[in-house]
Amino acid sequence: MNEMSPLHKRTVRTPDASPVNLSRRGFLGASLGALVLGVSLTPGGRALAQGAAPAIVPGTRVNAYIQIQPDSTVLFRSAFIEGGQGIFTAMAQIVGEELDVDPTQFVVACAPPGPDYTLIGGLRFTGGSMSVRMSYETMRKLGAAARRMLLEAAATQWKVPIAALTTQPGRVIHAASKRSIAYGDLAKAAAALPVPSNVPLRSRKDFRWIGKPVARIDIRDKSTGKATYAIDLKVDAMLYGAVQHGARLGMEPDALSNEDQVKAMPGVHSVHRLPGAVAVLASSWWRARRAVETLEITWTEAAPGSTVRVMPADYSSEAHLDDLKAHTGDGLAFETHGAVGPALAGAARIVEASYDAPHLAHAQLEPPSAIARFNADGTLEVWAPNQAPEMFQADAAKVAGIAPEKVILHSPILGGFFGRHFLYQSANPYPQAIQLAKAAGRPVKLVWTREEEFLRDALRPMGVARFRAGLDASGMPVALSAVAIGEGATGRWFGRTVDKVDSSAVEGIAGKVYAIANRRVGQIHVDDPAIIGFWRSVGHSMNDFFYETFFDEMADAGKQDPYELRRRLLADSPRHRKLIEAVADLSGGWKRGPFTADDGTRRARGVAMASPFGSEVATIVEVSLKDGEVVVHHVWVAIDPGSIVNPAIIEAQVNSAVALGLSSALLEEVIYENGVPRARNYDGYPILPPDRMPKVHVRIVESGAPMGGIGEPGLPGVPPAVVNAASVLTGKRIRSLPLSRTSLADAAG
Amino acid sequence: MDITINGQLHQLDIEPDTPLLWVLRDELGMTGTKYGCGLAQCGACTVLVDGQATRSCVTPLEAVAGSQVMTIEAVTQDPVGQKVVDAWVAQQVAQCGYCQSGQVMAATALLKQTPKPSDEDIAAAMINLCRCGTYNAIAAAVRHAAQA
Ligand code: FES
Ligand code: FES
Numbered sequence: 001m002n003e004m005s006p007l008h009k010r011t012v013r014t015p016d017a018s019p020v021n022l023s024r025r026g027f028l029g030a031s032l033g034a035l036v037l038g039v040s041l042t043p044g045g046r047a048l049a050q051g052a053a054p055a056i057v058p059g060t061r062v063n064a065y066i067q068i069q070p071d072s073t074v075l076f077r078s079a080f081i082e083g084g085q086g087i088f089t090a091m092a093q094i095v096g097e098e099l100d101v102d103p104t105q106f107v108v109a110c111a112p113p114g115p116d117y118t119l120i121g122g123l124r125f126t127g128g129s130m131s132v133r134m135s136y137e138t139m140r141k142l143g144a145a146a147r148r149m150l151l152e153a154a155a156t157q158w159k160v161p162i163a164a165l166t167t168q169p170g171r172v173i174h175a176a177s178k179r180s181i182a183y184g185d186l187a188k189a190a191a192a193l194p195v196p197s198n199v200p201l202r203s204r205k206d207f208r209w210i211g212k213p214v215a216r217i218d219i220r221d222k223s224t225g226k227a228t229y230a231i232d233l234k235v236d237a238m239l240y241g242a243v244q245h246g247a248r249l250g251m252e253p254d255a256l257s258n259e260d261q262v263k264a265m266p267g268v269h270s271v272h273r274l275p276g277a278v279a280v281l282a283s284s285w286w287r288a289r290r291a292v293e294t295l296e297i298t299w300t301e302a303a304p305g306s307t308v309r310v311m312p313a314d315y316s317s318e319a320h321l322d323d324l325k326a327h328t329g330d331g332l333a334f335e336t337h338g339a340v341g342p343a344l345a346g347a348a349r350i351v352e353a354s355y356d357a358p359h360l361a362h363a364q365l366e367p368p369s370a371i372a373r374f375n376a377d378g379t380l381e382v383w384a385p386n387q388a389p390e391m392f393q394a395d396a397a398k399v400a401g402i403a404p405e406k407v408i409l410h411s412p413i414l415g416g417f418f419g420r421h422f423l424y425q426s427a428n429p430y431p432q433a434i435q436l437a438k439a440a441g442r443p444v445k446l447v448w449t450r451e452e453e454f455l456r457d458a459l460r461p462m463g464v465a466r467f468r469a470g471l472d473a474s475g476m477p478v479a480l481s482a483v484a485i486g487e488g489a490t491g492r493w494f495g496r497t498v499d500k501v502d503s504s505a506v507e508g509i510a511g512k513v514y515a516i517a518n519r520r521v522g523q524i525h526v527d528d529p530a531i532i533g534f535w536r537s538v539g540h541s542m543n544d545f546f547y548e549t550f551f552d553e554m555a556d557a558g559k560q561d562p563y564e565l566r567r568r569l570l571a572d573s574p575r576h577r578k579l580i581e582a583v584a585d586l587s588g589g590w591k592r593g594p595f596t597a598d599d600g601t602r603r604a605r606g607v608a609m610a611s612p613f614g615s616e617v618a619t620i621v622e623v624s625l626k627d628g629e630v631v632v633h634h635v636w637v638a639i640d641p642g643s644i645v646n647p648a649i650i651e652a653q654v655n656s657a658v659a660l661g662l663s664s665a666l667l668e669e670v671i672y673e674n675g676v677p678r679a680r681n682y683d684g685y686p687i688l689p690p691d692r693m694p695k696v697h698v699r700i701v702e703s704g705a706p707m708g709g710i711g712e713p714g715l716p717g718v719p720p721a722v723v724n725a726a727s728v729l730t731g732k733r734i735r736s737l738p739l740s741r742t743s744l745a746d747a748a749g
Numbered sequence: 750m751d752i753t754i755n756g757q758l759h760q761l762d763i764e765p766d767t768p769l770l771w772v773l774r775d776e777l778g779m780t781g782t783k784y785g786c787g788l789a790q791c792g793a794c795t796v797l798v799d800g801q802a803t804r805s806c807v808t809p810l811e812a813v814a815g816s817q818v819m820t821i822e823a824v825t826q827d828p829v830g831q832k833v834v835d836a837w838v839a840q841q842v843a844q845c846g847y848c849q850s851g852q853v854m855a856a857t858a859l860l861k862q863t864p865k866p867s868d869e870d871i872a873a874a875m876i877n878l879c880r881c882g883t884y885n886a887i888a889a890a891v892r893h894a895a896q897a
Contacts, residue, residue, distance in 0.1 A: 084845030084881045215841060222846030223837035223853055225781020225821030232780035240775065266764060286771035287764075365785045365793055365847040365880045415783070415847030416880045450786045648841060652886070656844055659882020682790040682878065691872055693884035 056115040059138035062146045062195050064116035066095070072170045072184035074101050077111035079119045080131040081387060082218065083414030083421075084656070085711045086649035087131045089216045093209040093645055094136060098143030098202060100167040101183065103214050110411040113389040125388040127419065127534060129613035129709020132645055136707060144199040146190075153189040154181055213648030218413075230385045230412040231369045231447060238371065239269050239281040241436050241446035242288035244295060245455055246276050248675040249426060249531065250302040250310030253278045257296040265291045272439055274432050276308060281440055285447055309425065311675040315529050317462065320672075321356055324464040324485045324526055331483045331522030334501040335510040338518035343479035347470025351557045353550055354467075355735045357542035358669035360460035360535055361679075363687050366415020367453045370430035373443035378402070383410040384430040387421045392430070395423055399431045400438070418660065419534035424458035424493065427531055451680040458533025459670055461486050465509060465546035467553075470518075475558025477569070479518040482509050482547065487528040488539060496525070504534075508543025508716055511611055513576045514551075514569035530672065536660055540612040540716035545665070545737065548608035548720030553733055562724065563590045563607050575640065575703050576616060580609060583618040583638035586699045590620070593728055594748065597624070602748060603633065606724025610716040615641040615708030619717030621694075623725040628743035630726045632662060632694040637714055639698065642705035650710050651698045657714030658696050663688035665719035667740050750814055754779075755823035765811035769803075770794045772810050773820060781821035781850050785878070792877025795851035795858075796820050802858035802874070821850040829864075829894075830857045836894035844881035851877050856891050865895055 059065075059079070067075040076095060082088040092106035111117045118124045119135045147167060154172040155162040158179065166173045173180045204211075221227040246252065253273050256262075262280065263271060267287035272279045278297055282288035302310045344350065371383040380400050386392040389411050397404040414421060421428075433446040448456070463486040470479035488496075488505030496502055501523040503510070510521040535541055555562040563584065570577040584590040584607075593604035601624040610617045622634040635658050644650060667686045671678045679685035723734050731747030750761050754777065763776060768787075773779045773796070785793030787806045794806040797819040824830035833856045843849045852875070859866055859874040866874070871891050879887070 084843075086844070215838075216843070218846065219838050219841055219843050220834070222843035222849050223834050224825060225850040225853075227846050228780070229847060231784065232774075234778070284767075284771065284775040286767050286775065363880055365783070365791060365845070365878070367784065414845060416845040418880075447784075450788070652841065652844060652883075655885060656882040659884065660880070663882075681788050682786050683788060687878060687880060688882065688884075689878065690875055690884040690887070693882065696885060 058118045068187035070184045072182045074106045076108045079117035080126040081110045083417040094139045095143035097210045099147045102169045113393040129711040133707040148196045148199045149190040149193045153186040229415045235443045238443035240285040240288045242292045243277045243279045244292045246299045251299040254300045255298040315675045317672045327524045331524035335521040340481045340518045340520040343518035344470040348473040349471040351469045355546040356464045357737045359462045361457045362420035364416030369447040370433040371445045372433040372437040379406045381408045385421045391423045399434045418536040427458040454680045458531045460535030461532040463542045467550040469554045471558045481520045483522040485524045489534045504539045508540035509547045537712040537715040544610040544716035545719040552724045580618045587620045587636040604725045604728035606721040608717040608720035612713045613709030615713040619721045621721035625746045636697045640701040640703045641708040654698045654714035655696045661715040661718030665722045754818045766809045769805040769808045793851045795854040802855045832897045833857045833894045836890040840890035842886040848879045
C-alpha cells in the first residue's frame with residue numbers, strides 16, 4: 001500500500017474525509033457486521049459482543065486483543081501481521097508499557113478478521129509502513145484500559161480503594177498491606193468489567209520499553225526452526241497439492257495426454273483442471289509436484305470474453321519499455337508550483353534526461369501456500385499468507401460461494417512479504433486450494449513451487465520518467481518538469497479514475513522537499529500488461545531513483561556539488577537540512593571523490609534524499625568498480641521517523657531495506673519474452689548475495705514530527721545514491737536499472 | 750530404507766529419490782528445515798550430513814542412507830549448535846526468520862570444522878540467501894559464536 005493511496009488520503013489523513021470510501025465498501029462492507037458473532041472474545045469464553053451491540057470502535061475492546069493467561073503471560077491478538085518487520089515485538093512494547101507487563105511475557109498472533117482490528121481508518125492491512133504509526137495511541141490506550149481493569153478487579157477483591165493500588169510488571173500491589181497478586185489471578189474478574197475510557201497514559205519520561213532496543217520476542221523460535229509459517233502447517237486428513245500454470249497468463253488447460261500414466265504414479269490421488277492451471281493432489285507434496293510436472297498439457301488461448309487478464313503472446317519487456325519511452329507530452333498534472341513553462345523558457349540552461357526501471361519480483365523466501373478445509377458445520381477454514389485478512393476472507397467466501405462470516409481465516413507469520421501478500425488476481429494460491437478442497441471433499445494443502453511463484457508473482461511496475469530542468473546563470477535550478485510514465489499498483493487494485501493521477505505512480509517524484517520555485521510533476525498512464533503489485537516502498541522504489549539521480553545531473557550541469565546543492569535547496573527546511581547534515585556527519589564528512597581508499601581502490605560517494613511513508617531519509621553510499629561491476633562498501637543512512645518505538649528494530653529494518661534497495665539497483669529485473677517471464681528461480685533472477693552486502697551505518701534522528709513509517713523508508717535512497725556514486729567513477733550518467741545490464745568502466749581507466 | 754536423523758533411526762518406505770527435504774517435512778513432520786527454491790540456490794534447506802552443510806532439497810534420500818543427518822530440530826543438543834543459537838539470539842539476527850534455520854545450520858557446520866574462522870572463512874561458508882538482508886547480523890553472530 002503506497003503512502004499516498006486514495007485509501008490513506010481519504011480515510012486517514014484528511015480530517016473531513018468520508019468515513020467509508022466506495023472501493024472499501026465493495027470489498028468489506030458485506031462481511032463486517034455478522035462477524036462479531038462468530039468470535040469468542042473473552043478469556044472466560046463469554047462473547048462480549050452480541051448481535052445488536054453498538055458499533056464497535058476499532059482498537060477499544062480490550063478482550064478482543066488481550067487475554068491474560070493464568071500464568072500471567074499475555075496472549076495478544078495483533079491487528080498486523082509479522083513478516084520480519086518486528087511488529088509483534090513493537091505491539092508487545094507499546095501495550096506492555098501501559099499494561100505494565102514485560103514484553104517478554106507476550107505471546108502474539110495475528111488477529112482474525114473482524115471490526116475490532118480495522119485500525120487504519122476503518123480498514124486493515126499490514127503495509128504502507130503504517131502499522132505502528134496508525135495504532136500507537138490506540139494501542140497505548142488499550143493497554144492502559146486493561147491495566148485499569150486489573151486494578152479495579154483487585155480493588156474489589158481486596159475491598160480497598162483503587163487509589164491505594166499500584167502495579168509492577170505483571171502484578172497489582174497494595175503497598176499498605178504489603179499484598180500483591182499476579183495479573184493471571186485477576187484476569188477472569190477483570191475481563192468481565194466494562195472497558196474504562198480516558199485512562200491516563202504513562203508519561204514519556206517513565207517509559208521502560210517504548211523507545212528502547214527491546215529484544216525481539218520471536219528471535220529464539222526463529223533461530224531454532226520452531227517458528228511456524230503457512231507452509232509448515234498441517235491439518236488432519238489433508239491431501240497435498242501442486243500446480244502447473246499456463247506459462248502465459250490467460251491460457252487454459254486443454255488436453256492432458258498422459259493423464260492415466262500420471263494418475264498411476266505413487267501416491268497420486270487425483271488430477272484437476274483449474275482456471276489457468278492443472279493440479280495434482282497426492283499423499284505428499286513431493287509426489288504431487290513430480291506428478292503435476294510429469295503431466296503433458298496442451299494449453300489453449302483464453303475464451304473470448306474471459307474475465308482473466310490475458311497476457312498478449314507478443315509481449316516483451318523490451319517492447320513495453322520502448323512503448324513507455326515513446327509516450328510524449330507532459331501528462332496529467334499531479335503537483336504544480338509556480339509556472340514551470342515560463343521559467344523553463346527563461347532559463348539560462350536546460351538539462352534533460354529520461355530514466356527507466358524494470359519490473360521486479362518480490363522473491364520473498366517462503367513460497368506461497370494455502371490450506372483449505374470445509375468443516376461439517378458449513379464453515380470454510382483457510383490458512384493463507386496475507387497482509388489483509390478482511391479482504392482475503394471476503395474473497396475466499398466469493399470463491400467458495402458462501403457467506404463471508406462462514407470463512408474462518410488464519411494468518412500465519414510470513415516468511416518475508418515486501419508487498420507480496422495483498423489480494424492480487426491470479427497471484428494468490430488460496431482460491432485454488434479452496435477449489436481443490438471442494439472437488440476432493442478433503443482438506444488440501446497447496447504449495448506453489450518457486451518456479452510457479454516466479455511465474456505468477458505480482459510485479460513492481462516498470463516505469464519511465466522524463467525530466468527537464470531549467471538552470472539560471474549561476475547554475476541554480478529554477479524550474480523542474482517531470483513526467484512519470486506507466487501504471488501504479490494502487491490504481492490497478494483499488495480503482496483508477498481516468499482524469500486523476502494515481503499517486504503510487506508518482507510518489508518520490510512528487511512530494512520532494514527541495515525549494516525549486518517552479519515545478520510540475522505529471523503522469524502519463526500506460527496500462528502495464530503484467531500483473532503488478534505493491535513492492536517494498538511502492539512508487540518510491542523507482543521514482544526516488546529517477547528524481548535523485550537527475551538531481552545530480554542538474555548539479556553537474558550547473559557545476560555545483562550535489563550535496564551542497566541539496567543543502568542550499570533545503571535552506572528553509574530545517575528538518576531536512578539537519579538530516580542531510582546528519583548523514584554527512586555519520587559518514588565522516590561529505591566527500592564526493594573520486595578518492596583512493598586505504599586498500600588502493602578508487603572510490604566515490606553519492607547522496608540521495610527521500611520522504612517516504614511519513615519519514616525522512618538521507619543516504620550516502622561509497623562505491624568502487626571492479627570487473628565492470630559496482631562494489632558498494634558503505635551505506636550511511638540518517639532516518640527521521642519523528643519519534644520511535646524500538647531503535648534496534650529500526651536499525652534492522654534499515655539494514656533490510658538497504659539490502660533490498662541495493663539488490664534492485666545492482667541485479668534485479670523480471671524479463672518477459674513472448675508473454676512469459678524468463679526467470680523461474682533464483683538462478684535466473686539473482687538477489688543480493690551475502691558477499692555484496694555493504695556495511696550499513698544508521699543514525700536515528702527524532703525530530704518530534706508526527707510518527708512516520710519504518711519498514712520501507714530505508715529503501716528509496718539507496719539506488720540513486722549508488723548510481724550517483726558510480727557515475728562519478730564512470731564519468732557517465734547511468735539512467736537505467738539494474739546496473740548489471742551495463743558493464744561499467746572507470747573513467748580513469 | 751533406514752536413515753538416521755538426529756541420532757534416531759527411521760525406517761521409511763518412500764521412493765528412494767525423494768529429496769531429503771520433503772522426507773523431513775512431510776513424512777517426519779520436521780518443518781524447521783525450509784523449502785525456498787528446490788534448486789540448491791538459497792540454502793534455506795541446509796542440514797548437516799555427517800557434519801557437512803548440505804542442501805537437502807537436492808539430496809535424494811538414498812544418498813544419506815548410512816549417514817548421520819542433523820536438522821535444526823536437534824541443533825541445541827549439539828554444543829556448537831547451542832553456541833550458534835545463543836549468538837543468533839544475542840545478535841538479534843532474524844527478521845522474517847524463514848532463512849534462519851539454514852543459516853544456523855550452515856554456521857554450525859562451519860564452526861564444527863573451523864572453530865576460529867577468519868572473515869574469509871565466514872564469507873566462504875555463509876553463502877545462503879536472505880531476502881530480509883540480515884547478512885551483517887549473520888556475520889556478526891558467527892564471530893560472536895566463535896568467541897563464545
Ligand atoms: S531450498 Fe534448497 S537450496 Fe533453496
Ligand atoms: S530473515 Fe527473512 S529471509 Fe532471512
